[in-house]
Structure formats: C-alpha cells, structure tokens
Amino acid sequence: MTDTGVLGGLRTPALAGRHGLRTTLWAEAVLAHADEYDALHPAAAVVPAAVVVPTALAVADREGRSGRAVVDAVITGYEVIVEAGLRFGGPRLYGTAWWPTAVFGALGSAAAAAGLLDLDHEETTAALGLAAAGLGGLLSADELGAGHYLLAGRAAADGAEAAHLARIGARASRTLLDGPAAAALGTRAAPASTETEPHLNGCVFKVYPCARPLHAALDALGALAAQGRPIAEARRIEILLPEALLRFVTADRAPAGPTEAAASAVFAVAAWLHGAAADVGFYRGALPQGVPEVTLGHAPGLDAHLPDRWGARVVVDLADGQRVEKECLGSGGGAARPLPGDAVTAKFRRTIGADAGDGHWERWIAQCLSLDTVRDVGDLRNTLCQLLRR
Numbered sequence: 392m393t394d395t396g397v398l399g400g401l402r403t404p405a406l407a408g409r410h411g412l413r414t415t416l417w418a419e420a421v422l423a424h425a426d427e428y429d430a431l432h433p434a435a436a437v438v439p440a441a442v443v444v445p446t447a448l449a450v451a452d453r454e455g456r457s458g459r460a461v462v463d464a465v466i467t468g469y470e471v472i473v474e475a476g477l478r479f480g481g482p483r484l485y486g487t488a489w490w491p492t493a494v495f496g497a498l499g500s501a502a503a504a505a506g507l508l509d510l511d512h513e514e515t516t517a518a519l520g521l522a523a524a525g526l527g528g529l530l531s532a533d534e535l536g537a538g539h540y541l542l543a544g545r546a547a548a549d550g551a552e553a554a555h556l557a558r559i560g561a562r563a564s565r566t567l568l569d570g571p572a573a574a575a576l577g578t579r580a581a582p583a584s585t586e587t588e589p590h591l592n593g594c595v596f597k598v599y600p601c602a603r604p605l606h607a608a609l610d611a612l613g614a615l616a617a618q619g620r621p622i623a624e625a626r627r628i629e630i631l632l633p634e635a636l637l638r639f640v641t642a643d644r645a646p647a648g649p650t651e652a653a654a655s656a657v658f659a660v661a662a663w664l665h666g667a668a669a670d671v672g673f674y675r676g677a678l679p680q681g682v683p684e685v686t687l688g689h690a691p692g693l694d695a696h697l698p699d700r701w702g703a704r705v706v707v708d709l710a711d712g713q714r715v716e717k718e719c720l721g722s723g724g725g726a727a728r729p730l731p732g733d734a735v736t737a738k739f740r741r742t743i744g745a746d747a748g749d750g751h752w753e754r755w756i757a758q759c760l761s762l763d764t765v766r767d768v769g770d771l772r773n774t775l776c777q778l779l780r781r
Contacts, residue, residue, distance in 0.1 A: 427600055427601050478580040485635045603636075624709060625708060629707075635697060
C-alpha cells in the first residue's frame with residue numbers, strides 16, 4: 392500500500408505520474424462523487440459506485456486481474472455496502488448526522504478488494520472486521536465541501552487497506568456491527584434483506600449532476616413547463632423537501648466551488664432554466680445573471696414517503712403575479728429515473744468530453760461495455776489516462 396510515486400505505482404486519470412494504491416483510491420473516489428453525478432441506492436441512501444468501483448478497478452490493475460474479476464468484485468462490494476445501509480436504515484442516519492456512504496463505504500471497498508486478492512472466508516471476514524473498526528463520517532450541518540467529499544476517498548482507501556492487511560494476517564472483532572455500531576449509530580441492525588435480486592439492480596443513475604434531493608424539484612419544474620407555464624419568467628421559486636433531505640442542500644447564490652454549487656438549489660434551478668440541467672460544466676462556472684430568487688423549505692407531507700421516494704414540491708411565483716405549484720414524488724425508488732443504455736453512454740461522453748466521432752474513444756467505450764471480456768484491466772486504465780491527456 393505504498394503511497395510514493397515510485398516505479399511500480401499506479402497510473403490514474405485523477406493525477407499525473409504514478410502513485411500508491413491508497414493515494415490513487417483517495418483521488419478517484421473523491422472525484423467519482425464530487426460532481427454528485429454517481430449512481431445511488433435510494434432505500435439504503437448510499438452511493439456505492441463512488442467507493443466500490445474505484446477500488447475494484449485499482450486493485451485489479453495492481454494485481455493484473457481481468458475485467459470479469461472486476462465485475463464480480465463490483466457486485467460483491469455493492470451487496471455489502473447496500474445491505475449495511477438497508478439494515479441500519481441509511482436514510483434515518485441523516486437525521487443523526489451520519490453520512491451512510493462514509494459509515495459503510497469501507498465495508499464495500501473491503502469486500503470488493505477481498506475478492507480480487509483471492510482472500511478465503513476467514514481472511515474476508517477479517518477484512519470486513521478491520522474495515523468496520525474505522526466506521527464513521529459526519530454529515531455537515533451547513534456546507535458539504537471537501538470535508539464531505541474526502542470521506543468517499545477515505546472509505547475506499549480504508550477498505551482496500553483492510554483487505555491487504557487481512558491477507559498478511561491481521562485480524563479484528565467479528566461483532567463490531569452488532570453491539571458497538573448499534574450503540575454508536577443509535578439503532579440496531581434490522582434482519583438480513585430478503586431481496587432475491589442483486590442490490591446492484593436497485594441502484595439508479597442520476598439524471599442531473601446536482602445533489603439528489605434537488606432532482607425531484609427539477610422534474611417538477613419540467614412538468615410545469617410541459618403544461619405551458621412560463622417558468623423561465625418566474626420571479627421566485629420555492630423548493631420544499633422532506634426535512635431529512637434539507638441537510639444536503641443550500642440556497643447559496645455564491646458557492647465556494649463546484650462541489651458546493653452541486654448542492655445549491657440556486658445553481659440547479661439556473662442550470663434547468665438555461666437548458667443545462669444535465670451539464671456538469673455548468674456547475675463549474677459562475678452563476679448567470681437574471682436567476683430568480685430561489686428558497687428552500689420543508690414539506691411535511693413528503694416526509695412519510697422516505698426512503699422509497701425522494702420527493703419535492705415547487706411553488707413558483709410567475710411574472711404576471713400568478714402562483715403555480717407542482718409536487719413530484721418520483722417513481723421506481725426515487726426521483727432519479729433509470730436511464731437506458733444509450734443514455735448512460737451519452738452521459739459518459741458528455742461528462743468526460745469524449746467526441747462521439749473519435750474512434751479511439753469509441754473503441755475504449757466498447758471495451759468498457761464488454762468489461763467481462765477484458766483480459767487485463769490495467770491496459771484499460773492506462774488507455775484512459777492516455778486518452779484524457781491527448
């Protein structure tokens with residue numbers, strides 16, 4: 392787990408040069424979540440991809456593993472982090488200031504790494520125990536910023552480190568998730584999930600690169616516009632959310648940077664008004680002129696729909712003095728709609744800046760879409776670094 396840029400380190404799209412596994416995972420997991428555009432499991436209230444996928448890819452690169460091994464590791468990691476979020480009531484943890492992804496992310500990372508390191512049952516149990524020993528991660532009460540996003544990096548790095556330590560004989564308590572975690576989190580774990588489908592299938596893609604609670608509000612604005620309401624001429628827009636979700640968002644008109652902009656209801660509304668609701672780049676610039684007043688509030692009637700539906704109500708004061716309202720509860724586990732395959736690929740191209748007519752990018756994307764046939768994930772990662780630095 393060396394973290395110097397010595398010969399034999401990993402190349403990463405996140406940083407120039409070569410780096411040890413821990414630094415690589417910190418960087419890649421932080422960037423995976425920083426734009427608030429990664430996949431989410433609504434009922435568990437965790438973002439597994441940001442933690443599990445970087446771990447699986449980087450460990451596979453380091454160990455010379457195949458794409459099929461990565462696929463298996465990702466599925467395993469998702470199962471563990473989502474199951475923990477479900478059993479400890481991830482959405483409820485927000486109310487007591489815990490961020491479920493930070494709390495359980497190391498478990499998912501450790502599970503993914505354990506498979507790629509060929510750990511046996513005892514060693515895998517030890518890896519999960521070592522990862523559980525460091526569980527934590529407080530949710531900010533004011534702004535998210537680096538203090539929030541760095542937690543994803545820490546969880547990924549700690550989990551992978553736990554698996555490597557277990558491989559060389561380190562051991563830990565098997566009961567940390569029973570008494571100690573229950574006491575710290577203020578809730579006992581529920582019985583094991585009875586779902587027959589992989590938890591991966593319960594995850595949804597984010598349609599917009601902003602904080603998840605704001606997605607339903609943007610959908611509601613879209614519904615009003617589809618009814619012919621002149622939302623573009625609004626004087627004031629109020630977004631009402633379940634109380635627990637208000638912790639994620641602000642109405643800041645001058646956020647400190649892109650990560651804070653992704654949590655700003657003002658920026659999300661501005662992006663929607665400018666036809667850039669799905670454009671990550673919009674959140675990296677300055678707020679345009681002429682954005683109406685945007686406020687946040689509590690809609691008590693939406694609280695009961697959590698965790699299955701992350702709803703929002705918008706109240707819009709139009710330029711002619713009329714007031715219109717629209718409530719959106721979302722469907723299929725929340726406001727973030729699942730995307731068809733071609734839309735996912737288009738989202739990738741748009742986010743990464745990959746020209747659809749570039750043959751190099753098209754061949755690389757084709758390999759990703761058939762990952763289980765890739766013989767060496769290291770080659771795939773190195774090609775990505777080269778493409779991004781052309």
